[in-house]
Amino acid sequence: MGNTAYKDHAALSAGFNRDEGRVDWHDQTLWFVRQKRDRLSQGIPDWEDLREAASAIKSHTLSNIDTYLETFEKNALANGIHIHWAPDAVSHNQTVLEILQRHNISQLVKSKSMLTEECHLNDFLEQRGLEVTDTDLGERIVQLAKEPPSHIVLPCIHKKKEEIGELFHVHLGTPAGLADPQQLTEAARQDLRKRFLTRRAALTGVNFAIAETGEFVVCTNEGNADMGAHLADVHIASMGFEKVIPGRKELGIFLRLLARSATGQPITTYSSHFARPRDGQELHLILVDNGRSRQLGRDDFRASLKCIRCGACMNTCPVYRRSGGHSYHTAVAGPIGSILAPNLDMAQFKDLPFASTLCGSCSNVCPVKINIHEQLYKWRQVLVRHGHTDTKKTAAMKAMAYTLSRPALLNFAGKSLRFALRYAPLAINNPLNPWYRQRDMPAAPAETFAAWYHKNRKGANR
Amino acid sequence: MTRREIFLDNVRKNKPKSLPLPAQFEPDRNLFADPVESFVRMAETVGTKVLRVNNETAVRDYVETELPVKGRVISPMEVLAGLAEPVPPGLPHMLQDCEYAILRGRIGVAENAAIWLTDQDMGQRVLPFITQHLCLVLAEDEVVALMPDAYAQIADDAYGFGTFIAGPSKTADIEQSLVIGAHGARSLTILLMNRNASRGADQLMFAGHNNHMSQ
Numbered sequence: 095m096g097n098t099a100y101k102d103h104a105a106l107s108a109g110f111n112r113d114e115g116r117v118d119w120h121d122q123t124l125w126f127v128r129q130k131r132d133r134l135s136q137g138i139p140d141w142e143d144l145r146e147a148a149s150a151i152k153s154h155t156l157s158n159i160d161t162y163l164e165t166f167e168k169n170a171l172a173n174g175i176h177i178h179w180a181p182d183a184v185s186h187n188q189t190v191l192e193i194l195q196r197h198n199i200s201q202l203v204k205s206k207s208m209l210t211e212e213c214h215l216n217d218f219l220e221q222r223g224l225e226v227t228d229t230d231l232g233e234r235i236v237q238l239a240k241e242p243p244s245h246i247v248l249p250c251i252h253k254k255k256e257e258i259g260e261l262f263h264v265h266l267g268t269p270a271g272l273a274d275p276q277q278l279t280e281a282a283r284q285d286l287r288k289r290f291l292t293r294r295a296a297l298t299g300v301n302f303a304i305a306e307t308g309e310f311v312v313c314t315n316e317g318n319a320d321m322g323a324h325l326a327d328v329h330i331a332s333m334g335f336e337k338v339i340p341g342r343k344e345l346g347i348f349l350r351l352l353a354r355s356a357t358g359q360p361i362t363t364y365s366s367h368f369a370r371p372r373d374g375q376e377l378h379l380i381l382v383d384n385g386r387s388r389q390l391g392r393d394d395f396r397a398s399l400k401c402i403r404c405g406a407c408m409n410t411c412p413v414y415r416r417s418g419g420h421s422y423h424t425a426v427a428g429p430i431g432s433i434l435a436p437n438l439d440m441a442q443f444k445d446l447p448f449a450s451t452l453c454g455s456c457s458n459v460c461p462v463k464i465n466i467h468e469q470l471y472k473w474r475q476v477l478v479r480h481g482h483t484d485t486k487k488t489a490a491m492k493a494m495a496y497t498l499s500r501p502a503l504l505n506f507a508g509k510s511l512r513f514a515l516r517y518a519p520l521a522i523n524n525p526l527n528p529w530y531r532q533r534d535m536p537a538a539p540a541e542t543f544a545a546w547y548h549k550n551r552k553g554a555n556r
Numbered sequence: 557m558t559r560r561e562i563f564l565d566n567v568r569k570n571k572p573k574s575l576p577l578p579a580q581f582e583p584d585r586n587l588f589a590d591p592v593e594s595f596v597r598m599a600e601t602v603g604t605k606v607l608r609v610n611n612e613t614a615v616r617d618y619v620e621t622e623l624p625v626k627g628r629v630i631s632p633m634e635v636l637a638g639l640a641e642p643v644p645p646g647l648p649h650m651l652q653d654c655e656y657a658i659l660r661g662r663i664g665v666a667e668n669a670a671i672w673l674t675d676q677d678m679g680q681r682v683l684p685f686i687t688q689h690l691c692l693v694l695a696e697d698e699v700v701a702l703m704p705d706a707y708a709q710i711a712d713d714a715y716g717f718g719t720f721i722a723g724p725s726k727t728a729d730i731e732q733s734l735v736i737g738a739h740g741a742r743s744l745t746i747l748l749m750n751r752n753a754s755r756g757a758d759q760l761m762f763a764g765h766n767n768h769m770s771q
Contacts, residue, residue: 123732138667140584150578157575160567179560231738232729248729255731275733283739290739291649307712317685317725317740324682324717325648335567340577342711346704347581349720350667360598360668361703361722364685364740370716372648372681383563391570 107417130358152400169308183213205319207299211425244419296322300333309369407456429456447473591666599669602723627655643679657687670720690741
């Protein structure tokens with residue numbers, strides 16, 4: 095984003111689509127993850143009931159969210175956790191900075207947190223002279239490449255191992271041409287271990303916060319959140335307020351859904367429950383709103399706050415798989431990101447609800463049963479009402495509505511089109527008509543449906 | 557107004573009409589004929605090595621004879637006194653050269669092969685992550701079928717830190733190729749005992765009030 099000229103989803107997708115081989119690889123790899131999710135979810139006989147229960151728990155929690163947040167705060171404070179409230183991204187970033195400055199800390203390790211991507215925390219801290227090391231392997235790779243993550247669970251899924259090898263050669267001193275995932279991972283392990291052992295502050299995300307106990311849960315496969323948090327003097331955890339759930343009983347439901355939906359694993363390697371700081375450590379938790387309360391007030395889009403960030407909707411989305419995560423130009427890409435982003439900035443993300451076929455696959459795999467495709471459709475209507483649509487498209491739609499509501503005109507237009515398709519196809523299928531870029535028209539039919547109907551109607555009545 | 561007041565005020569203004577918490581979800585428990593067998597099978601699919609042993613004496617025998625003895629071996633388990641170094645107190649960074657950690661787990665979950673342990677079982681929270689190799693000891697009768705069963709046992713236990721560990725540390729961030737040994741332990745071995753000796757806090761051994769093992 096930043097200073098570069100605005101490019102919408104279609105323009106950014108066109109860039110990604112220039113390398114057809116990579117698009118095919120991206121498409122198939124994500125589909126493979128989707129298939130793993132299917133196998134794992136089908137192994138749970140009451141999977142559908144589990145989704146329903148999770149969805150209902152989230153509905154209940156969101157409708158009493160103020161009470162749950164206060165309960166969580168009370169119990170977390172009693173556990174010795176410092177609680178901070180950040181109404182927006184700026185106050186979140188300032189809170190992190192203040193905590194670090196109070197301890198004279200200028201370097202921190204960070205595990206995956208899409209919220210800090212949303213708040214642009216790294217830029218904020220780096221502009222003030224602090225150093226941030228992302229420690230999730232995929233996030234470290236995109237950080238070295240100076241790119242944002244392209245997927246919330248698989249941050250560098252858009253990269254090939256040869257490109258990663260080149261980055262590591264430049265930044266970590268691995269041999270030129272090394273592209274073996276095992277060896278590259280080992281190089282990152284060695285480099286990041288040094289950082290875990292020397293950085294005094296660690297920032298983690300939060301997967302779930304438990305109101306009744308005042309603890310929070312962080313799930314990783316790599317163990318990077320734990321390596322950071324258990325070695326640091328200061329642990330800062332950042333969470334959107336929608337991560338609160340009532341109790342440990344409910345946690346038992348969500349942990350069954352999360353990894354199966356995300357990567358097709360029965361559970362992540364580590365599901366760590368942080369209740370109290372360890373002796374001598376300071377533990378801070380920052381609760382963030384940043385537009386979530388506004389979304390909570392929108393009847394049609396409230397359910398988007400149920401999201402547990404598994405990424406299943408991305409892996410299944412026929413558009414995401416072929417356009418890549420960066421085409422969404424927002425921290426959370428894909429179908430769920432396309433219903434979250436317009437809430438943050440309608441003008442900037444007006445294109446995203448249109449980056450969908452509305453096929454509904456996202457809603458079908460969502461572990462908390464968010465009606466994602468219906469919300470995409472509803473966002474389109476909101477965007478049109480607010481005047482955020484392309485004028486050419488609006489004019490075309492109006493012309494079409496005018497024509498379709500006038501039989502004589504429709505008849506004339508149909509005749510003209512069939513004539514043109516038959517005798518002067520270039521008048522329609524030419525480089526000036528964007529419709530034809532990835533499409534073709536069928537051959538013009540010999541007769542219209544209306545003509546066919548008139549001819550056969552008598553026969554049908556007999 | 558403070559940030560807290562602004563925050564809660566915005567949330568209150570926007571929250572919808574209260575919806576009830578659904579009746580407690582009763583999971584389908586017919587997933588496994590034998591939770592212990594399923595636990596073992598699932599552990600193997602997530603990259604864990606499972607060894608069946610008789611009891612804690614057999615655990616000691618295993619550590620004595622099978623374990624690679626190069627490097628530091630650390631365990632808070634009393635039964636391993638003299639074989640493994642007790643967990644040193646102080647800076648967690650001192651554990652950075654730990655080669656092998658052996659910890660007593662509390663609950664095993666058949667549906668995902670995760671083992672629950674708390675900071676009381678670790679001595680130092682970072683130990684199960686910073687060690688190159690991890691060994692978890694569990695008894696068969698500590699295996700439950702599903703995550704809700706595990707939380708029914710955890711109930712309102714007070715701990716500072718607790719974690720479910722399912723397999724060795726792993727990543728597939730580079731082209732979805734599975735690599736074992738990301739930042740945490742490079743391997744996980746479960747010693748599954750078919751007999752459970754009663755366990756209590758007095759069985760755990762920490763440095764300071766027990767004899768140190770020389771390196």
